[in-house]
Amino acid sequence: MRSILVKEYLPSKNGWEESIFHTANGYLGIRSCSEEGVGDDVFSVLGGYINGFYDIKDISYGEKLYGFPETAQTTVNITDVQGVKLFIGDEEYSLSSGKILKYEHELFMDRGYQEKRILWRSPSGKEVYICVCRMASLVQKHLFILNYKVVPVNFSGKVTIKSSVVGDVENFASADDPRLAGEAQSYLVVDEADFVDDGISLMLSSTKRSKLQLYCAVKHRYSKAFDVEYKKEGNVLTTVFTASAKQDKAVFICKYCVFVDSRRNDNPKEKSLEIVKEAFLHPIECFMNKQQKYLEKFWDTSRVIVEGKKLQRSMDYGLYSLLCSVGRDGISSVCAKGLSGEGYEGHYFWDTEIYIFPFFLLTNPEIAKELLMYRYNILPKAREHARIMGHDSGALYAWRSITGSECSAYYPSGSAQYHLTGDVSHAFVQYYLATGNIEFMQKYGAEVLIETARLWMDVSHEKDGNFYIDSVTGPDEYTCIVDNNYYTNCVAKENLYWAYKIMEILSEKDLDKDIIKMLKISDKELKSFKKASDKMYLGYDEKLGITPQDDSFLSKAKIDLSSIPEDKFPLLLNYHPLWLYRHQVCKQADVVLAHSMFEDYTDKKTMEKSFLYYEKITTHDSSLSSCAHSVLASKIGDMKKALSYMESSALIDLEDTHNNTRDGIHTANMGGFYNCIVQGFAGLRIKEEGLYLNPQLPPKWDGYSFSLYFQERLVSVKMTKKHVTLRLLDGEPINLFLFGDKIKLKDKERISL
Numbered sequence: 001m002r003s004i005l006v007k008e009y010l011p012s013k014n015g016w017e018e019s020i021f022h023t024a025n026g027y028l029g030i031r032s033c034s035e036e037g038v039g040d041d042v043f044s045v046l047g048g049y050i051n052g053f054y055d056i057k058d059i060s061y062g063e064k065l066y067g068f069p070e071t072a073q074t075t076v077n078i079t080d081v082q083g084v085k086l087f088i089g090d091e092e093y094s095l096s097s098g099k100i101l102k103y104e105h106e107l108f109m110d111r112g113y114q115e116k117r118i119l120w121r122s123p124s125g126k127e128v129y130i131c132v133c134r135m136a137s138l139v140q141k142h143l144f145i146l147n148y149k150v151v152p153v154n155f156s157g158k159v160t161i162k163s164s165v166v167g168d169v170e171n172f173a174s175a176d177d178p179r180l181a182g183e184a185q186s187y188l189v190v191d192e193a194d195f196v197d198d199g200i201s202l203m204l205s206s207t208k209r210s211k212l213q214l215y216c217a218v219k220h221r222y223s224k225a226f227d228v229e230y231k232k233e234g235n236v237l238t239t240v241f242t243a244s245a246k247q248d249k250a251v252f253i254c255k256y257c258v259f260v261d262s263r264r265n266d267n268p269k270e271k272s273l274e275i276v277k278e279a280f281l282h283p284i285e286c287f288m289n290k291q292q293k294y295l296e297k298f299w300d301t302s303r304v305i306v307e308g309k310k311l312q313r314s315m316d317y318g319l320y321s322l323l324c325s326v327g328r329d330g331i332s333s334v335c336a337k338g339l340s341g342e343g344y345e346g347h348y349f350w351d352t353e354i355y356i357f358p359f360f361l362l363t364n365p366e367i368a369k370e371l372l373m374y375r376y377n378i379l380p381k382a383r384e385h386a387r388i389m390g391h392d393s394g395a396l397y398a399w400r401s402i403t404g405s406e407c408s409a410y411y412p413s414g415s416a417q418y419h420l421t422g423d424v425s426h427a428f429v430q431y432y433l434a435t436g437n438i439e440f441m442q443k444y445g446a447e448v449l450i451e452t453a454r455l456w457m458d459v460s461h462e463k464d465g466n467f468y469i470d471s472v473t474g475p476d477e478y479t480c481i482v483d484n485n486y487y488t489n490c491v492a493k494e495n496l497y498w499a500y501k502i503m504e505i506l507s508e509k510d511l512d513k514d515i516i517k518m519l520k521i522s523d524k525e526l527k528s529f530k531k532a533s534d535k536m537y538l539g540y541d542e543k544l545g546i547t548p549q550d551d552s553f554l555s556k557a558k559i560d561l562s563s564i565p566e567d568k569f570p571l572l573l574n575y576h577p578l579w580l581y582r583h584q585v586c587k588q589a590d591v592v593l594a595h596s597m598f599e600d601y602t603d604k605k606t607m608e609k610s611f612l613y614y615e616k617i618t619t620h621d622s623s624l625s626s627c628a629h630s631v632l633a634s635k636i637g638d639m640k641k642a643l644s645y646m647e648s649s650a651l652i653d654l655e656d657t658h659n660n661t662r663d664g665i666h667t668a669n670m671g672g673f674y675n676c677i678v679q680g681f682a683g684l685r686i687k688e689e690g691l692y693l694n695p696q697l698p699p700k701w702d703g704y705s706f707s708l709y710f711q712e713r714l715v716s717v718k719m720t721k722k723h724v725t726l727r728l729l730d731g732e733p734i735n736l737f738l739f740g741d742k743i744k745l746k747d748k749e750r751i752s753l
């Protein structure tokens with residue numbers, strides 16, 4: 001499998017490189033910062049994060065109205081273990097001094113680690129080869145390993161390595177970008193820092209307001225040639241290694257860094273020491289082998305083969321990054337930037353359920369289940385949030401959050417995005433349809449569906465036999481607080497139907513008694529869900545033959561996007577929100593997304609016309625947009641456009657086309673890129689009647705392929721110029737729909753058309 005390789009060190013791309021090469025495993029993530037540090041003129045965010053490890057900060061408002069959240073959670077930059085300084089005699093190694101003779105930074109996606117290989121000449125002419133390898137273990141989630149190898153190339157002499165653990169860390173901020181925190185803050189306070197048990201650097205830090213604890217324990221393996229000294233200066237623990245190194249002979253230190261937090265562990269201190277001591281017994285190669293095995297299994301079912309090296313590299317990178325970002329413990333999810341940066345403060349959004357979840361559902365349903373468990377576990381918070389927002393019943397998921405309470409300080413494009421609640425329900429329904437796991441629905445899913453349906457009953461109102469939803473914001477954040485946002489009404493319609501339907505299924509299996517009792521559900525209520533779903537208003541504009549984004553959208557002023565200078569994009573950084581709200585301009589797919597998710601709610605003609613209409617007025621200022629346009633383009637059969645939107649989605653991070661990858665990778669788009677192929681090109685839909693495939697090939701492509709799990713079967717899909725081939729790789733025979741026809745895929749059988 002290809003790797004990601006950078007062959008030149010460009011200070012101007014330092015932030016990008018830190019994000020792209022971050023090392024993560026769904027629990028912890030460390031940005032790829034230079035071990036030796038960078039000069040003040042180089043953009044760098046020295047950061048490490050633990051998924052769902054947060055502190056609380058005040059939100060300040062000029063005018064605070066009722067129900068605005070007073071505080072928000074924010075991800076915390078954790079104890080820094082990246083520091084390794086190298087001295088050749090008295091000369092300190094740095095990329096900004098001496099000469100870089102060779103620079104290679106490479107991420108191996110099939111082996112699960114990254115390596116930096118540098119040949120450096122010091123100002124006095126001494127040459128050293130430095131090889132740094134970093135890995136966040138996928139089998140021991142608390143463990144991050146940094147191996148630092150030095151080879152004197154043209155000299156023998158003194159080599160000193162200073163490896164540090166630093167407790168005083170700060171979060172990054174940018175006052176001008178709403179996608180980042182406004183002010184730099186330090187949230188972690190060091191409570192204890194010392195060397196214990198034969199050279200383990202042990203640091204206990206706690207968050208100021210959430211009162212969470214984090215233990216960081218670091219132990220080094222190192223070459224015999226080294227003498228070692230331990231130094232404590234304030235909250236910095238430094239282990240100093242000195243050797244008289246020989247020309248061409250490598251010396252190394254290997255830093256085993258273990259993080260254990262109190263959100264998930266009752267005795268984090270004991271656990272951190274136990275894990276670091278156990279890990280230390282094994283050389284890094286041992287973890288590398290395990291890592292590779294883990295990844296072999298992952299790639300076996302997850303890899304999507306696409307056309308062309310560049311796209312394949314992006315696809316591999318996206319899927320690998322999703323695996324490294326996804327929380328799998330029911331108390332964490334996928335942050336908008338994964339664990340690679342502080343953009344959006346480590347919050348979880350609808351990104352997970354609509355963009356990322358489909359990938360895990362089809363390739364790793366166990367992880368998909370954990371993502372749903374996160375939403376189930378914060379259901380009490382969603383109930384609380386609904387009350388704050390004025391709803392007497394039901395549950396409303398907070399727009400952006402870690403623990404479940406609202407963190408959005410700007411409600412028009414925050415709390416008003418009620419669609420998230422329907423997005424969550426959509427993910428539960430998709431999970432049920434794809435796995436058939438009725439026990440899960442009985443224990444968890446039904447409760448979420450009922451409570452979210454109650455929310456829609458409360459927020460919608462009935463008039464002349466139809467149900468309407470007023471004053472909400474849909475996915476498009478350039479159009480806020482509107483009536484009958486089409487997307488929102490679609491997710492509400494589905495949510496209400498499935499709350500009714502799941503109870504019918506549970507009742508047929510006699511599994512409904514407990515939940516009826518617990519939630520006091522009556523037949524009348526279930527019927528009211530069904531009625532509201534049937535009668536949910538979905539707009540249609542007769543004159544244009546398209547779907548209006550909401551009741552007022554089509555009567556707003558139009559603007560010609562080509563008249564706006566390029567440097568004014570993204571518009572959100574250059575135009576007042578009200579100006580944007582008054583115009584027919586979209587930040588991202590809204591109707592376009594709704595049409596591909598709910599294709600049976602309308603006809604193809606309307607989809608085609610709507611696509612063409614919204615395409616002209618969409619800026620794609622959000623990274624969640626191009627991929628959605630690609631999926632709908634496939635649906636309406638415009639494979640040229642499907643390909644072109646897919647290509648824009650593919651390049652967002654690796655080519656930094658949104659110019660902000662330095663703040664972190666775009667995880668939703670990575671899921672979206674997968675969806676371009678699977679839902680788009682292959683036309684995969686999971687519906688009540690079963691699995692639908694409608695594969696098409698974009699122009700000039702020879703083919704693509706992927707596998708998927710569906711109802712405990714493993715099926716491979718391969719599309720070539722002449723054939724589509726489906727194979728049942730594992731499991732019982734299954735019926736599915738290919739180009740609309742029902743077919744039966746039998747024992748290890750292959751169906752080719």
Ligand code: BGC
Nearest residue numbers: 336349350351477622624668
């Ligand atoms: C998008 C949202 C998204 C958020 C986090 C915003 O720019 O408009 O749809 O949820 O980013 O990725």
